[in-house]
Amino acid sequence: MSDPNAMVPDGAPRSPASSADIPTLLRDAIEAYGNGQGEDAERLTRRILVQQPDHLAGLQILAAVAGQTDRLPLALQIAQRAVSLYPNLASTHIQLANLLRQGGSLADAIKELDAALCLQPDSAEAHNDLGLVHLAKSEFQRAADRFAEALRLDPKSGLIHYNMALASEALGSLPAAMAWYQEARRLRPSLVEAHFKLGLLLEEEGHRERAGECFRAAAALRAGTAFALLCEARVQGFAGDDAAAEELVRRAISLEPRKSDAHAMLGTILMQRGRFEEAAASFDLANALNTQDVLGPVGLVEVKHLSEADRPLIGQLELKLENPAITGHEAVLVHFALGKAYDDLGGYRHAIEHFDRANALKKRVRNKQYDHRAHAALVERLIQRFTPQFVARNRDMASRWDVPVLIVGMPRSGTTLAEQILSSHPDVAAGGELTFWTDRAPDFGVDREGRIDRAWMRETQRAYQVMLRQISPDARRVTDKLPQNFHNVGLLHATFPGARVIHCRRDPIDTCLSIYFNNFANGMDFSFDRAWIVDYYEQYARLTDHWRKVLPSDFLLEIEYEELVGAPEPVIRRMLDFCGLEWNEACLRPERNQRVIKTASLWQARQPIYGTSVSRWQRYEPWLDDFNRLLVHEHPQNRPFESRQGSQWQDISEARH
Numbered sequence: 001m002s003d004p005n006a007m008v009p010d011g012a013p014r015s016p017a018s019s020a021d022i023p024t025l026l027r028d029a030i031e032a033y034g035n036g037q038g039e040d041a042e043r044l045t046r047r048i049l050v051q052q053p054d055h056l057a058g059l060q061i062l063a064a065v066a067g068q069t070d071r072l073p074l075a076l077q078i079a080q081r082a083v084s085l086y087p088n089l090a091s092t093h094i095q096l097a098n099l100l101r102q103g104g105s106l107a108d109a110i111k112e113l114d115a116a117l118c119l120q121p122d123s124a125e126a127h128n129d130l131g132l133v134h135l136a137k138s139e140f141q142r143a144a145d146r147f148a149e150a151l152r153l154d155p156k157s158g159l160i161h162y163n164m165a166l167a168s169e170a171l172g173s174l175p176a177a178m179a180w181y182q183e184a185r186r187l188r189p190s191l192v193e194a195h196f197k198l199g200l201l202l203e204e205e206g207h208r209e210r211a212g213e214c215f216r217a218a219a220a221l222r223a224g225t226a227f228a229l230l231c232e233a234r235v236q237g238f239a240g241d242d243a244a245a246e247e248l249v250r251r252a253i254s255l256e257p258r259k260s261d262a263h264a265m266l267g268t269i270l271m272q273r274g275r276f277e278e279a280a281a282s283f284d285l286a287n288a289l290n291t292q293d294v295l296g297p298v299g300l301v302e303v304k305h306l307s308e309a310d311r312p313l314i315g316q317l318e319l320k321l322e323n324p325a326i327t328g329h330e331a332v333l334v335h336f337a338l339g340k341a342y343d344d345l346g347g348y349r350h351a352i353e354h355f356d357r358a359n360a361l362k363k364r365v366r367n368k369q370y371d372h373r374a375h376a377a378l379v380e381r382l383i384q385r386f387t388p389q390f391v392a393r394n395r396d397m398a399s400r401w402d403v404p405v406l407i408v409g410m411p412r413s414g415t416t417l418a419e420q421i422l423s424s425h426p427d428v429a430a431g432g433e434l435t436f437w438t439d440r441a442p443d444f445g446v447d448r449e450g451r452i453d454r455a456w457m458r459e460t461q462r463a464y465q466v467m468l469r470q471i472s473p474d475a476r477r478v479t480d481k482l483p484q485n486f487h488n489v490g491l492l493h494a495t496f497p498g499a500r501v502i503h504c505r506r507d508p509i510d511t512c513l514s515i516y517f518n519n520f521a522n523g524m525d526f527s528f529d530r531a532w533i534v535d536y537y538e539q540y541a542r543l544t545d546h547w548r549k550v551l552p553s554d555f556l557l558e559i560e561y562e563e564l565v566g567a568p569e570p571v572i573r574r575m576l577d578f579c580g581l582e583w584n585e586a587c588l589r590p591e592r593n594q595r596v597i598k599t600a601s602l603w604q605a606r607q608p609i610y611g612t613s614v615s616r617w618q619r620y621e622p623w624l625d626d627f628n629r630l631l632v633h634e635h636p637q638n639r640p641f642e643s644r645q646g647s648q649w650q651d652i653s654e655a656r657h
Contacts, residue, residue, distance in 0.1 A: 029041045029058070042061075060092075063099065072102060079095050090115075093112040101132060110133055131167065143163075158188025161180050165180030169201075172327075172364050195221070199214030199215045216231070226253075227252075229252035249269060264286040301337040306345060355517050358528075372535045372539075379542055388550060397454060397457045399498070400497075405477045406488075407479055407501075408482070408485045410486075410506070411515055411527075414506055417561075424589065424592070427475060431481065438485070441488055460495060489547055490547065501556045508541075516528075533627075559574070
């Protein structure tokens, strides 16, 4: 190593310290390093090395500080000096290996760690660092094996738990990764990355409240930074304050203009707010700032309809799949984006290949199964429970409040378009995809006489009114557009018979194929397997057929997607009449509605009403496979509305007139 005096910063004392000063200097240097005061730690250790150039702790602290301050050549020089002076100490080899890994010299790093393990086979640190090298080489299973051994030796290390989570996530085992991140947080609450990474996975799974807690914890640990602002922006997005979220992201960008994930996040917010050109610019900038990330190019595919001029973007995405470091989650995003890109360009064979790969990989990554028996049993219970006699028995507890309009159906059946149309009316507020009824339904129960628990009924009525009035205190109608609420319309009718339900129907194969083509974030565990989608559809058809037979005509309106996009005005007039609203021309121009949209239809809903998606399945006819089962289902546009006037529910519906 070169003379330590040559490395002493200008202005630092150059006179040798007395031997009696070295323990004090070392103690102060260690304290400064632990407090993140690298400059002070370096100054103190150099004073030690002036007197004792072979001082091990001084060399190691100085190497660590140099490595953390972008002086890797100097750090390597010092660490190699330590190894040459103390070749029989595992710690010197471990530090040198860590620096070699930072510099990309992975093979040399492995040699140093192998040497460390020969000297100290039970070194959890060496096993952990060897796992990090394998992680850097995209050898995810070998990395996980090393982390497992490190945890056997040091089961209380929060950092090793975090690294195991990284390996699990890269392997595509998201439930396991979440468990490892959670344990890392518990063992090492100051580990910012564990809070943040767990928050991202919880957000992906739809657990927004828990995700928000993680992001708030991460932000508190790095208060005042661009990172903290981005965490706070995510929390504001969960709360529905997208304007505040945008402002926070822009503040983060002002602090760190080259932060690619901030530009990608801004692109997503702008896309949801319908500002597609601005969103494309943000995604483009994110892509330019970090060519290794997938969020920028994936966002560019999502934000527009691609043309032949976008072929280079497709090539860029295909190259990302060749990167061995790509994680399972990232590969899912890229395959879905490529599927959409080739569909835009009419390359249907390439499109279906990527959609197949995306869904197969997502099935493995999410490690979840659709339980078709449980779904069938649920549908059977609902059919048996919600009869006219049951509602009549509980009529005295029902509320006359008539503000809610539920929009239900299969996902991708036109529910977002229906809400966009209705919420264009000045007397209607859009609630979006509320989980109120899916959250409440599991607690619903009856006594032996078939009476709903009165306390549950009163609390549910109160809570729903509060929720919808928070969305809009004075709107005549408030929409609640969660497609899967088709399970809960009987419960809604028993609770609020004055409410209304609009059931959106679409060609079965078009519906199911569109589900297969979209990367849903959560709550759609049937969506990445063709046979599962078909089974889910058949149970949906069975239950909605029940509602069609028994619900009163002034409670349930069914609209056909094909009719709506083919001749919008008559269908829209029928929707407004059903909701008790006067005609308004704005409903014919839903693309001008500037509300925030966060569903998979956010781009389509901003376009003028179009019919190019009708019979889309015919483009994919050679590759339908399980979807061919749906040909036995009568297409909605060929099935007339059933008259329910004078039905057995008529006496119940009269109560609200």
